[in-house]
Amino acid sequence: MRSYLMALCLRDGSAAIVHLKLRCAGAPSAAQVAPHLQPLFAPGHRVIDNVRTMRRSLILLLALAGLAAAQKTVTFKEQLVDGKMTGGYAVIAVDVNHDGKPDIIGLSQQVKDLTWYENPSWTPHVMAKDLPGLVNLAFNDIDGDGIPEIAVEYSFAMQPSRSEGNVVLLSHQGDPTGLWKVDKVDAITTSHHIAWADLEGTGQKLLLNAPLISPSQVGPKYEGKAPLYYYRVPKDWSSPWKRELVTDQLGGVTHRVRVVKWDGDAKREQLFIAGFDGLSLISATGSGSNLKFNTKLVNPGDQIERANAEGTAYSIGTGDVKIGHLGKERFLITNEPWHGHEVVVYLDNKKGGWNRQVIFTGLTEGHEICIGDLNGDGLDDIVAGDRARGKVSTSHVFYASDASGTKWVHEELDHMGMSASGCAIADFNGDGRPDIVMIGGATHNIKVYENQGVAK
Ligand SMILES: [Ca+2]
Numbered sequence: 001m002r003s004y005l006m007a008l009c010l011r012d013g014s015a016a017i018v019h020l021k022l023r024c025a026g027a028p029s030a031a032q033v034a035p036h037l038q039p040l041f042a043p044g045h046r047v048i049d050n051v052r053t054m055r056r057s058l059i060l061l062l063a064l065a066g067l068a069a070a071q072k073t074v075t076f077k078e079q080l081v082d083g084k085m086t087g088g089y090a091v092i093a094v095d096v097n098h099d100g101k102p103d104i105i106g107l108s109q110q111v112k113d114l115t116w117y118e119n120p121s122w123t124p125h126v127m128a129k130d131l132p133g134l135v136n137l138a139f140n141d142i143d144g145d146g147i148p149e150i151a152v153e154y155s156f157a158m159q160p161s162r163s164e165g166n167v168v169l170l171s172h173q174g175d176p177t178g179l180w181k182v183d184k185v186d187a188i189t190t191s192h193h194i195a196w197a198d199l200e201g202t203g204q205k206l207l208l209n210a211p212l213i214s215p216s217q218v219g220p221k222y223e224g225k226a227p228l229y230y231y232r233v234p235k236d237w238s239s240p241w242k243r244e245l246v247t248d249q250l251g252g253v254t255h256r257v258r259v260v261k262w263d264g265d266a267k268r269e270q271l272f273i274a275g276f277d278g279l280s281l282i283s284a285t286g287s288g289s290n291l292k293f294n295t296k297l298v299n300p301g302d303q304i305e306r307a308n309a310e311g312t313a314y315s316i317g318t319g320d321v322k323i324g325h326l327g328k329e330r331f332l333i334t335n336e337p338w339h340g341h342e343v344v345v346y347l348d349n350k351k352g353g354w355n356r357q358v359i360f361t362g363l364t365e366g367h368e369i370c371i372g373d374l375n376g377d378g379l380d381d382i383v384a385g386d387r388a389r390g391k392v393s394t395s396h397v398f399y400a401s402d403a404s405g406t407k408w409v410h411e412e413l414d415h416m417g418m419s420a421s422g423c424a425i426a427d428f429n430g431d432g433r434p435d436i437v438m439i440g441g442a443t444h445n446i447k448v449y450e451n452q453g454v455a456k
Pocket residue numbers: 094095096097098099100101102103119
């Protein structure tokens with residue numbers, strides 16, 4: 001689906017700018033365009049019927065459209081999902097009740113209940129109680145019944161001695177609005193990021209668990225290496241889950257494990273690791289007992305050592321990573337360094353490397369970034385939260401101006417209303433436009449930003 005902006009002369013003498021999404025390769029013909037245009041105009045307004053004129057003009061118009069589209073930013077309408085989410089931390093969008101509408105699950109280290117919010121009323125339903133120190137979650141419909149199972153990490157703390165690092169699997173018990181069954185998976189100190197990935201290319205996802213650090217690593221520099229573990233889902237989810245090692249060589253803090261399709265065979269997924277090493281790619285070969293892992297550094301990111309205000313932690317590398325697309329070209333977006341101030345884009349240099357380009361340095365403390373084509377121009381846009389070291393703050397959107405990835409239009413999102421620690425993008429209202437959900441720390445909230453389309 002491509003997005004076109006067209007300037008048209010109407011028969012009544014007026015002019016119109018029309019935004020169209022069409023499924024066609026290259027510039028659309030007049031015949032392809034015409035049926036989409038007529039219904040858009042009020043009675044008496046007709047598109048010129050000299051389609052030859054229109055066709056001759058089309059190339060110029062599409063060129064102008066590219067220029068105009070560079071300025072196209074989106075209007076958002078806020079929906080308050082939860083205004084009492086003290087210290088909001090992580091959020092995901094997933095259809096919990098199998099009605100075709102993505103719902104929201106949000107969590108906080110300061111709230112012991114895990115709650116999902118039902119789309120579209122955002123009615124809260126508590127899934128599990130008394131899980132202190134909730135920190136991360138990831139979904140996977142293991143049994144294929146349409147309702148996801150949710151892997152959850154809780155009892156997190158930055159200090160291994162204070163963090164049990166529990167990992168559990170939540171499964172519904174017939175009614176997803178009721179309490180869910182909680183099965184223990186593991187307990188590893190500072191368990192912090194969890195993900196599901198098909199690393200073997202079999203269709204069966206493995207559960208990944210990344211502790212923030214190993215027990216021997218201490219602040220402020222967290223020197224040493226941290227592990228990454230995986231588990232195969234046992235037939236009986238309540239039976240023991242066997243912990244297996246992906247690698248024990250992740251330097252410093254490991255912040256995010258992002259599941260990607262990056263290279264290698266078509267079926268297998270890989271992992272991007274965002275942490276003190278920068279940005280690393282973990283790929284698997286073999287399967288079953290012959291499953292082997294290879295870790296490759298993609299880019300070290302920001303390696304300038306900076307102490308935080310309290311002097312309790314240094315910050316280097318990357319904090320999060322996502323893959324975006326500018327048309328057919330893929331690129332990488334990171335937040336740097338860990339808990340850092342920069343939004344960074346990596347562009348393919350076509351020589352096997354990635355050119356690093358800092359597009360924003362105005363975050364106080366970035367924590368998660370999201371990606372999606374918000375304005376429908378075929379170029380992915382970037383959403384960056386700023387949890388701002390516990391202060392009230394603002395979120396940010398960056399619109400790709402063109403396919404080069406070198407020009408971005410910055411807009412604030414929800415000025416001083418969202419200290420986003422986490423975000424997700426999904427089409428919550430089913431209108432085809434990607435919407436944003438964010439969860440705020442100091443603002444204690446979860447909000448959906450409903451994409452109203454390109455601003456008039
Ligand atoms: Ca739903």
